[in-house]
Amino acid sequence: MIDALRALVGHEHVLVDSDVKASFETDWTGRFTGASQCVVRPADTTQVADVLRLCSAEGAQVVVQGGNTGLVGGSVPTGGEVLLSLTRLDELGPVDVASAQVTAGAGVTLASLQAHARSSDVEFGVDLAARESATVGGLVATNAGGIRVLRYGSMRAQVVGLEAVLADGSVMSRMAGLAKDGTGYDLVGLLSGSEGTLAVVTAARLRLWPRLTSRAVALLAFDSTASAVSVLPALRASLPSLSAAELFYSSGLSLVRKHRGLPAPFPAEHAAYLLLECIDRTDPFDELAEAVGGMAGLMDATVAVDAAGQRALWAYRESHTESISAEGVPIKLDVAVPVACLPELVDALGPAIAAACPEARPIVFGHVNEGNLHVNVLDALDRHDEVTTVVLSLVASMSGTISSEHGVGRAKAPWLGLSRSPVEVDAMRAVKHAFDPAGVLNPGVLLPAL
Numbered sequence: 001m002i003d004a005l006r007a008l009v010g011h012e013h014v015l016v017d018s019d020v021k022a023s024f025e026t027d028w029t030g031r032f033t034g035a036s037q038c039v040v041r042p043a044d045t046t047q048v049a050d051v052l053r054l055c056s057a058e059g060a061q062v063v064v065q066g067g068n069t070g071l072v073g074g075s076v077p078t079g080g081e082v083l084l085s086l087t088r089l090d091e092l093g094p095v096d097v098a099s100a101q102v103t104a105g106a107g108v109t110l111a112s113l114q115a116h117a118r119s120s121d122v123e124f125g126v127d128l129a130a131r132e133s134a135t136v137g138g139l140v141a142t143n144a145g146g147i148r149v150l151r152y153g154s155m156r157a158q159v160v161g162l163e164a165v166l167a168d169g170s171v172m173s174r175m176a177g178l179a180k181d182g183t184g185y186d187l188v189g190l191l192s193g194s195e196g197t198l199a200v201v202t203a204a205r206l207r208l209w210p211r212l213t214s215r216a217v218a219l220l221a222f223d224s225t226a227s228a229v230s231v232l233p234a235l236r237a238s239l240p241s242l243s244a245a246e247l248f249y250s251s252g253l254s255l256v257r258k259h260r261g262l263p264a265p266f267p268a269e270h271a272a273y274l275l276l277e278c279i280d281r282t283d284p285f286d287e288l289a290e291a292v293g294g295m296a297g298l299m300d301a302t303v304a305v306d307a308a309g310q311r312a313l314w315a316y317r318e319s320h321t322e323s324i325s326a327e328g329v330p331i332k333l334d335v336a337v338p339v340a341c342l343p344e345l346v347d348a349l350g351p352a353i354a355a356a357c358p359e360a361r362p363i364v365f366g367h368v369n370e371g372n373l374h375v376n377v378l379d380a381l382d383r384h385d386e387v388t389t390v391v392l393s394l395v396a397s398m399s400g401t402i403s404s405e406h407g408v409g410r411a412k413a414p415w416l417g418l419s420r421s422p423v424e425v426d427a428m429r430a431v432k433h434a435f436d437p438a439g440v441l442n443p444g445v446l447l448p449a450l
């Protein structure tokens, strides 16, 4: 098997040494790990197809990996799989100005894609903190969200075409990028968010947006989550330039300040913090300042005028993930509820988690416009299942989803039934069987074991 793989992709691109494989085999959080049979690094779609054809013939299961920034254990092995790393598929096509689209290989990082778009005076619509490592393939596979969903939608909304390889090595290519295409099932939409369980995405045709360069960033402090949430409709109505609305709390802020050595943003501590960003052709500072004035429940506010000040405000929000992980390995639960339910969820989380694990330290932050909360729980790994069950059940009781933007992965597969009915799970299993009847791709990811 190893020799056959080496014949396909080159000797140096099949890694078998434990030390060399190690960085591929453990996820970013350190929570999910497993030994692969080998790590295979194909150079292009043809080699991906060759590798999958061989693995299928040999009965080997395959785990697919991009930048290994996933947070739900969806791209690391459990033991014995072939790990297919797509980082060498990093070709970026020229920006197609006529259609405002670009073709990117699965291994292109988000930061490279963003820089490439900007060099042609256009913008890519998705942004998130892991931009330097996260890859196009992983963003598509998880239907990634991030900080600009409010303005541009999530990853699926950016994908106008895909090239993907099925488990048997056959290649499916829909890369024309037609804005209107009524020929039946939306297979491109289906593969987006399928977490590598249906096919291996090798390239994507992506939508681009006009580039806007003037920005204003404000950090607001509120007396409650309810106040922070209640200002949203007025903000959306008065600020067409609103591009991000991010929520966090003093528990996360104090960890960020501790690990990044940052000063307090305000003289006093407050119940909830909302970071707003407006981006436009002309400076949105005045309209943002006007919209913020006179808000009910507003305790304090600061607006950054220059790029350095804006980066400093963003650091309070974007450093949450790293600062939490610097404290220990957290349980990470990415959930969403209808926005009106957010205050009730935030209030209920603390007591529910404490009942399942008294020592647990919950840190909550998220993307408020989508009702998307990242519930991170430190010091609770030994009560993992109990904590996960109370949090996800609470979310489900509010008509929420157990996965908003990170995917289900292996981490939440056993709880899929909280968000999907038996009819839906059966339909999803039928789709999986149609694409990958032998169960070669990403075993144990997304669909719970039968």
Ligand code: MLT
Pocket (backbone or CB within 6 Å): 128, 129, 146, 318, 320, 321, 334, 366, 374
């Ligand atoms: C974020 O919003 O920062 C990301 O989803 C990462 C995380 O949840 O830790």
Ligand code: ZN
Pocket (backbone or CB within 6 Å): 146, 366, 367, 374, 405
């Ligand atoms: Zn997020």
